[in-house]
Amino acid sequence: MINQIVTHTAQKQFARALNFQSGAVPEMPACEDEKQRLLYIHIPFCEELCPYCSFHRILFNAPLAVKYHDALRREMALYRRKGYRFSGIYVGGGTPTVLIDELAETLRLARELFPIKSVSVETNPNHLTDANISILKQAGVNRLSVGVQTFHDDLLKKIARYDKYGSGDDIAGRLRDTMGKFDTLNADMIFNFPEQTAQMLEADLSVLLQLQMQQITFYPLMVSTLTQRLMQETLGEVNFRREKSFFNLILRRLEAHYDSSSAWCFSRKKAARLLIDEYVVDFDEYAGLGSGAIGYLNGVCYANTFDIGQYIAALTRGDLPLQAARQFDAPDRMRYDFLMKFFSTKLNVNDLEKKYTGKFFKTLWKEMAAFTLAGSFRYFSPNLHLTPRGRYLWVIMMREFFIAVNNFRDYCRKQAGLI
Numbered sequence: 001m002i003n004q005i006v007t008h009t010a011q012k013q014f015a016r017a018l019n020f021q022s023g024a025v026p027e028m029p030a031c032e033d034e035k036q037r038l039l040y041i042h043i044p045f046c047e048e049l050c051p052y053c054s055f056h057r058i059l060f061n062a063p064l065a066v067k068y069h070d071a072l073r074r075e076m077a078l079y080r081r082k083g084y085r086f087s088g089i090y091v092g093g094g095t096p097t098v099l100i101d102e103l104a105e106t107l108r109l110a111r112e113l114f115p116i117k118s119v120s121v122e123t124n125p126n127h128l129t130d131a132n133i134s135i136l137k138q139a140g141v142n143r144l145s146v147g148v149q150t151f152h153d154d155l156l157k158k159i160a161r162y163d164k165y166g167s168g169d170d171i172a173g174r175l176r177d178t179m180g181k182f183d184t185l186n187a188d189m190i191f192n193f194p195e196q197t198a199q200m201l202e203a204d205l206s207v208l209l210q211l212q213m214q215q216i217t218f219y220p221l222m223v224s225t226l227t228q229r230l231m232q233e234t235l236g237e238v239n240f241r242r243e244k245s246f247f248n249l250i251l252r253r254l255e256a257h258y259d260s261s262s263a264w265c266f267s268r269k270k271a272a273r274l275l276i277d278e279y280v281v282d283f284d285e286y287a288g289l290g291s292g293a294i295g296y297l298n299g300v301c302y303a304n305t306f307d308i309g310q311y312i313a314a315l316t317r318g319d320l321p322l323q324a325a326r327q328f329d330a331p332d333r334m335r336y337d338f339l340m341k342f343f344s345t346k347l348n349v350n351d352l353e354k355k356y357t358g359k360f361f362k363t364l365w366k367e368m369a370a371f372t373l374a375g376s377f378r379y380f381s382p383n384l385h386l387t388p389r390g391r392y393l394w395v396i397m398m399r400e401f402f403i404a405v406n407n408f409r410d411y412c413r414k415q416a417g418l419i
Contacts, residue, residue, distance in 0.1 A: 013335070028320055029298060031083040037297075038283040039079075039086035039110060041072060042290030043096040043103070044308065047124075048164045051234045052193070054224040054406035056292030056306055056413070057094045068291070068308060069102035071315040073109050075289050078320055084287060086114040095147075097123040100135050107139040118142050122188075125165045128174040133181055143184035145217070146175060151207045152200045155193060158235055172207050179211070186215040191246045193221055194236030201246055205253040216258065216266045218250050222399045224406035226419070247392055260345050263386070263394040284337070291321070292409065296336075299328045306409070307416040323412060330356070334363050343398055345391065346383040 045060040045068075079086075089110055096103055103121075110116060120143040121136060128146065136144065150156060151168030165171060178185055187208060191201055208216055220243055223231060228238060247264075258266035288295030291311040293304045302325035305311050314321035328336065334356060341347040352360045361368060371377060376390030386394060413419045 028079075028082060028322070031085070034085065035285065036087050036283065037084065038088045038090060038286040039076075039114065039116075040286050040288050040290075040293060040295065041089065041091045041096075041106070041110075042093065042288065042293040042304075043068075043091060043098070044094040044291055045098045046093065046095045047098060047126075048160055050160055051231050052159060052190075052221065052223055052227065054222075054227045054409060055092075055094065056409055058308070060095075060098050062099065064308065065099045066102060067312050069099070069106050071312045072106050072290055074315040074318075075320065076106075076110055076113055078315075078318070079287060079289070080113045084114075086110075086287065087117050088283065089116055089119045090286075091119075091121045093122055095124050095127070096121050097127045097132060097136070100127070100132050104135050104139040107141070111140055116140070120145060120184075122147065125171045125174050128178050133178065137181065142182060143186065144178070144182045145186040145188055146178075148175070148187045149190045150193070150196070150200070151204050152196075155196060155200065158195065159193070160234075168207070172211060175211055175213070179214070184215055185213070186217055187211075187213050189216060189218045190221055191218055191250065192238065192240070192243045194231075194238060196246075198246065198249060201249060202253075205250065209253065209257065212268070214268050215261070216254065218247075218264050218266070220247070220264070220395060220399050222402045222406070224403060224410050226410045227406065243395075244392055247395055251388070251391075260391075262343050263345060263391050263398060292412070294405065294408075299333055301326050301328060303408070303412055305416065306412045306418060310416070323415070330359075331363055334360055335367070338364055338367060339397060339401065342384075342386060342390075342394055345394075346385045348383050349379075350382045 042056065044055075044057045045065050046057045047060050049057060049059060089107065091103070091107075107119060111119075119139070119141045121141050122145045123132075124147050148171055149159065149161065151172060153162060153167050156162040156165070156168065166174070175185070175187060189204060189208070221238055223238070231238070254266045257269060259269050261267045285297050286295055287297060288302070288304060291304055291308045292306040295302050303323050304321045305314065305323040311321045334352075337352060337355075337360075338347070341352070349361075356363070371390065371393070374389065374393065375387055376393055377384045378387055379385075410419065
């Protein structure tokens with residue numbers, strides 16, 4: 001019952017927060033502080049379009065991708081001229097490494113323009129070649145996150161990844177060969193696929209433990225409303241009722257060997273502080289660069305145009321390619337911090353009270369009371385920590401948050417006439 005209440009409430013809250021239809025497109029203000037921010041770069045090109053994916057992506061087109069990277073570099077220069085400084089980069093997609101020489105040049109310019117300390121890049125198993133790894137290391141990549149999803153061959157075939165990315169054994173071998181070549185090698189996994197069984201999930205976990213992966217991110221399946229309908233034709237209906245038992249299985253198998261970097265990210269015990277996929281945990285603000293990228297700066301959540309032609313054209317003119325925005329009021333900003341800080345499994349009480357001049361708990365007392373009654377927190381000064389029960393509630397919260405983001409992406413694509 002509690003899980004259902006949290007799911008329903010989260011759906012309503014995030015749908016409201018991400019309703020951009022009435023929001024004005026922003027004029028990006030100049031930056032006048034030295035706050036630590038992250039630069040998110042979106043590369044939408046893919047060699048295959050997976051049926052479960054709700055991200056902004058299109059089939060790879062080499063000439064278009066070259067023009068796209070040129071536009072990205074123009075966009076970075078605009079942020080630099082406005083005074084923004086970024087200490088970290090996260091490159092997501094799509095498949096960022098699909099045109100690796102252009103990616104390397106884009107990263108080179110980013111490191112020239114900004115005081116970058118860390119670079120995280122997503123990739124697919126077939127790109128784990130000696131040549132690609134050498135280029136990425138020279139480009140300053142610290143962390144490589146590999147989209148694995150599962151090692152089960154039948155499931156890989158159903159999600160249209162087997163032919164392009166290889167069998168489960170092939171993927172495991174490529175991961176094994178890449179171990180130790182980056183500060184962090186992460187395996188991106190998904191649980192709760194239709195037709196996935198507990199035995200299949202157990203087998204995936206056994207492979208990961210045998211590989212001794214440095215980091216594992218285990219996402220629940222979270223797709224937009226539109227993608228859910230399309231996915232039923234190929235994979236079947238998503239069953240959220242078994243999600244909790246799957247997540248508890250993951251916890252039981254991994255908790256002896258891994259610490260929690262977020263509600264669903266596991267980093268090897270005794271490892272140094274590792275970067276994670278959910279950059280929203282480590283950075284309060286981030287700029288979104290690239291077509292369809294979403295950013296959060298100065299209390300404004302905004303999105304770039306999802307039309308790649310319009311994106312390139314805007315930057316050729318010297319304009320930022322902004323499509324939609326929503327100004328968060330103070331309570332919305334507090335709810336956002338509440339969600340993201342607890343996603344890291346702990347919330348520093350003193351920091352947030354200071355940030356919001358003593359108004360944080362006064363404003364969010366209803367949320368705090370509800371989750372306290374649900375047994376979500378324990379207090380060890382100065383932090384509130386998620387309990388095991390609270391951790392799964394945060395999996396629900398973040399799943400619904402990302403589904404709302406995916407629904408917003410679908411809305412933007414419809415506005416641009418792309419779907």
